[in-house]
Amino acid sequence: MAEVRALLDILFKGCVLLIAFLALVPVLHLTLAAIVNGGPVIASAGLKFFTEVPPPPGNRTYGILTSLIGTIELALLSTLVGVPISFMAAVLVVEFPHSRLGRIVRLLSRTLLELPTILIGMFVFTIIVVPLGSPSILAASIALALVMLPYVTTYIETALSSVPRTYREAGLALGMTKARVAFTIVVPIAVRGVVTGILVGLAKAMGETAPLLFTLGRARTSLNVDPLGPGDAIPLLIYDYAQAPYENLREVAWGATLVLITLFLLVYVLARLTIRGVRV
Amino acid sequence: MGGSYALLVEGLKVWYGRRQVLRGISFKLPPSSILAVMGPSGSGKSTLLRAINRLLDYVPDARVEGRVEVFGLDVYRENPYRVRRLVGMVFQTPNPFPHMSIYDNVAVGPRLHGLAKSRDELDRIVEWALKAAMLWDEVKDRLHEPPTKLSGGQQQRLSLARALALKPSILLLDEPTANIDPTNARRLEESIRRVAVEDGVTVVMVTHTPQQALRISDYVAFIYEGKLVEFGRTREVALNPSHKLTAMYFRGEL
Structure with missing residues (x-):
């Protein structure tokens, strides 16, 4: 037996x-x-892969400079827009769950999570690209911020809710307001979880393609960093070049894929490292 | 009304949603005395403490009826932050803030309420509170280390020091020795006794053990299913309990 x-x-x-x-x-x-x-x-391209703009079709040179810079700029801008909102939303949802605003924000956040990202792209297209007259890095950043918002919010929410209730009671018993408890007790205790959430958002922003289709434009052959002008991004370049009828463009797409995976991995490892040191 | 009492509780009823947890509690406690609140689990002891400093405000479906006065101050008509400035609390689990140093844990209350005008004065308050909690000698050389390095018992005494730093008029303790070792528990009891005698702090302490009540309290309250079945001087109640439930509890049969 x-x-x-x-x-x-x-x-x-x-x-x-x-x-x-x-x-x-x-x-x-x-x-x-x-x-x-x-x-x-x-x-075979060496450093030039990162310092040259993408080649014309059929040529034997490679480069992804514009997409690489674009992806970094988009990641930073969308984080700048998305993280503060996510942070406040998470604090609201966790610390004031019974307030009307807290309930509404939670519902919105959950709904946004389920929304196809292409719809977010179309939404930003109608409210920002059309009025401004052209696609722009700013419009794309806002679209990406909307995509990462529910993810980052959920991560930060989880981090905040994992802080034991007794610390909140201790703060309140000292005469702190709920908001003070939230920002001087709960958030600092959960800080690593909050950072992880931000990094996850960053990774999400770097990898998304659909929200960029109508919003970013494709400033691929000349570098533009002005947020009001069009830009490019690695996922968008992969999407375009992977189905191009020219072999050299498809090769650029493969190289770009490796770069994207590496960037992803870097952020992921960073996120893991912060999780490992979680206190309490 | 009730001005000569440190704590006056009158007709206190508490509901969580539809469930009534306290069913009309009334008692008066003179200043600088220690009250031990006893009763089986779930009888409403912790709820009573949280009604006194209005922590129940934060329990979404809690409803409170009745009157609580702290040194003549009507708790439910007063600004709750002012109430909590006067009423300190120590919880069942040691809960020093893990992201602050030992020093900052004690200083957080005085800083919040602007009790110290200078760094020196703050230092003195922190030292006094740590001494009152009998922790000073153990931590004076590592005030800027995180509290997570301390033992559970030390952490609980740090929690006590944090509450004492506000020089509270009333100190609420929710089974403060339930999760710490006997040596630390003794030390905690001793410091509680001392702040009551020397600093005139009035103490309300929930306890699970009749022995602890006998050791340190002047008064005992026995709560059973949300009702106050016995209230009186500790010795009298222990020798001659007027209610058979209290007698059973003291004999360890409940």
Whole structure:
């Protein structure tokens, strides 16, 4: 009987491992494909891959300067717009859950999470791109901010709710207001979780494509950093070049994929590192 | 009315939603005395404490009826922040703020209410509070370290020091020794006794053990299912309980 149980145990563990591995296959495959196909492209272009604008079709040079700068600028701008809103929304939802505003914000945040990102792009197109007359980095940043908003809010919410109630009571018992407790007790205790949420938002903003389609424009062959002018982004470049009929453009897309995955991984590792040191 | 009492509770009723937790509690407590509140779990002891400093304001479906006076101050008509300035509280679990240093944990209250005019004065308050909580000797050389390095018992005494730093008129303690070791528990009891005698602080302490009540309290209140079944001087109640539930409790049968 004991042997049967031990056997079942091994069988079960094996199944769990197998399924876990299956779940990882796409990630591994993608990373591997990006390294195999993109690695040689970057290697042959060298530093120029990062300092030159994308090549004309059929040419044998590579570069993603405009998209790389664009992605970084978009990530920073959208974080600048999205994080403060997410932060205040999370504080409202966690610390004032029964207030009317708290309930409304939670509902909005949940709804936004379910909204297809292409619709967010169209929404920003109608309210910002059309009135301004042209796509812009600013419009795209706002679209990305809307996409990351519910994610960052949820992360920060989780971090804040994980702070034990007793610290809140201790602050209130000293005569602090609820807002003071929220900002001087709860947020500092949860600071690492809050930072993780921000990094997750950053990663999200770097990887999104759909919200950029109608909002960013494609300033690909000349660099523009003015937020009111059009820009480019790595995901958008991959989207365009991966289906281009020119081999060199498809190679640029592979190289860009590797760069994007690396950026993603960097932010992800950073987020993991902050989680590891969580206090309490 | 009731001006000569440190704490006056009259007809106090509390509901959580539809469930009534306190069913009309009334008692008067003279200044610088220690009251031990006893009763089985869920009888409403913690709720009573939270009604006194109005922490129940933050329980969304809690409703309070009746009257609470702290040194003649009508708690439910007064600004709640002023009430909590006068009524300190220590909780069941040690809860020093983990992101502040030991020093800042004690200084947070005085800073909040502007009690110190200078850095020196703040230093003196912090030292006094830590001494009153009998923690000074153990932490005086590491005031700027985080409290998370202290033992659970030390953390609880730090929580006490944090409450004392506001020089409260009344101190509420919610089973403060439930989660700490006996040595630390003794020290905590001793400092509570001392602040009552030397600094005239009135103490309301929820306790699970009749022995603790006998050791440190002047008065005991026995709460059963939201009702105050017994209130009186500790010795009298222990020797001659007027209610059979209290007698059973003191014999450890409840």
